[in-house]
Amino acid sequence: xxxxxxxxxxxxxxxxxxxVRGLSFSVAPGxxxxxxxxxxxxxxxxxxxxxxxxxxxxxxxxxxxxxxKQRTVEAKRALAFLPDEPRFFDYLTVWxxxxxxxxxxxxxxxxxxGRALLEEMELSGKEKALPGExxxxxxxxxxxxxxxLHSPKLIxxxxxxxxxxxxxxxxxxxxxxxxxxxxxxxxxxSHLLPLVEELCHxxxxxxxxxAVALGTLPEIRARLTGPESEGVSLEELFIRIxxxxxxxxxxxx
Numbered sequence: 001x002x003x004x005x006x007x008x009x010x011x012x013x014x015x016x017x018x019x020v021r022g023l024s025f026s027v028a029p030g031x032x033x034x035x036x037x038x039x040x041x042x043x044x045x046x047x048x049x050x051x052x053x054x055x056x057x058x059x060x061x062x063x064x065x066x067x068x069k070q071r072t073v074e075a076k077r078a079l080a081f082l083p084d085e086p087r088f089f090d091y092l093t094v095w096x097x098x099x100x101x102x103x104x105x106x107x108x109x110x111x112x113x114g115r116a117l118l119e120e121m122e123l124s125g126k127e128k129a130l131p132g133e134x135x136x137x138x139x140x141x142x143x144x145x146x147x148x149l150h151s152p153k154l155i156x157x158x159x160x161x162x163x164x165x166x167x168x169x170x171x172x173x174x175x176x177x178x179x180x181x182x183x184x185x186x187x188x189x190s191h192l193l194p195l196v197e198e199l200c201h202x203x204x205x206x207x208x209x210x211a212v213a214l215g216t217l218p219e220i221r222a223r224l225t226g227p228e229s230e231g232v233s234l235e236e237l238f239i240r241i242x243x244x245x246x247x248x249x250x251x252x253x
Contacts, residue, residue: 002065003026003027003028003029003185004027004028004029004063004064004078004153004154004184004185005026005027005050005061005062005063005154005185005187006026006060006061006062007023007024007025007026007050007059007060007061008024008059008060008061009022009023009024009058009059009060010022010023010024010046010049010056010058010059010060010061011023011056011057011058011059012042012045012046012049012054012056012057012209013057018209019042019045019209020042020045020046020049020056020209021042021208021209021210022059022210022211023046023059023204023206023209023210023211024059024211025204025211025214027154027185027186027187028185029153029183029184029185030180030181030183030184030185031180031185031186031201031202032176032177032180032185032186032187032188032199032200032201033185033186033187033188033200033201033202033203033204034188034189034190034196034199034200034202034203034204035047035187035188035189035204035206036189036190036191036193036196036203036204036205036206036238037205037206037207037242038207038242041206041207041208041209041242042206042208042209043158043189043206044158044189045209046206047081047156047158047187047189048081049061050063050068050079050081050154050156050187051076051079051081051156052068052072052075052076052079053081056069061075062075063075063076063078063079063153063154064078064079064153064154066078077105077150078152078153078154079152079153079154079155079156080147080148080150080152080154080155080156081147081156081158082143082144082147082155082156082157082158082160083143083158084158084159084160084162086139086140086142086143088131088139088142088143089131090130090131090132091130092130092131093127093128093129093130094118094123094126094127094128094129094134094142095114095127095128097142097146098110098114098117098118098145098146098149099114101146101149101150102114102149102150105149105150106150107149107150110149113149114145114149117145117148117149118145120145120171120175121141121142121144121145121171121175122141122168122171123138123141123142123145126138135163136162136163137163137164137165137168139163140160140161140162140163140164141164141168141172144160144172144175148175148179151184152184153183153184153185154184154185154186154187155176155179155184155185155186155187156186156187157176157186157187157188157189157190158189159189159190159191159192160172160176160188160190161190161192161195173195173198173199176188176199177199188200193234193235193238194234196234197217197234201216202214202215202216203215203216203217203220203234205220205238205241205242207241207242212241212242213241217234217237220237220241221237
């Protein structure tokens with residue numbers, strides 16, 4: 001089965017700073033890839049390059065078979081990027097944001113789909129509310145509803161549970177699982193390691209812009225600590241991996 005996302009040799013340079021260094025990976029339909037690393041590791045730069053917000057300094061990105069550089073519109077139509085700090089138009093209501101998103105992506109049956117998403121995100125009854133009237137968690141849910149409206153094949157999420165209460169977190173995890181079960185590929189970046197461990201099929205751990213581990217959790221455990229590693233938590237593995245990445249001679253997976 002062809003990958004929804006293919007990344008080959010991704011680099012991002014800001015002046016003298018190499019924020020992303022030669023990342024190569026792919027994400028299959030129905031797969032949730034966890035993107036984890038310490039602060040400043042290059043996670044957000046990576047996601048913004050994947051979304052086409054930042055131009056890569058080098059490398060190739062393809063979304064649903066579309067080269068992001070050569071077929072930019074087609075690639076972007078196939079994805080949704082959900083940032084940790086959603087931005088809205090101050091004078092558009094919740095419903096008008098959905099309408100605007102539907103017009104951008106050419107979603108013909110958007111009203112029925114929009115109502116279903118508002119119900120799923122617990123925003124029913126908030127159709128006429130302006131962004132300034134929404135809580136932090138409600139803004140996050142509106143951002144996700146807009147992102148899901150055109151049924152993207154690739155969903156990029158940067159700290160998607162920010163501002164959500166425990167019930168909202170449980171519902172959001174169910175929503176993400178459902179999109180994967182329907183065939184979307186997801187890349188989830190979060191510092192909430194229990195969330196990553198619960199939802200993600202594979203992990204990509206980066207430090208200093210480099211990939212330092214890539215694989216399933218059992219694969220990474222075995223590679224780093226051997227057969228006796230079965231009970232090692234993701235938190236402990238994360239600390240070991242990112243600490244080792246600062247040591248001379250640490251190589252990419």
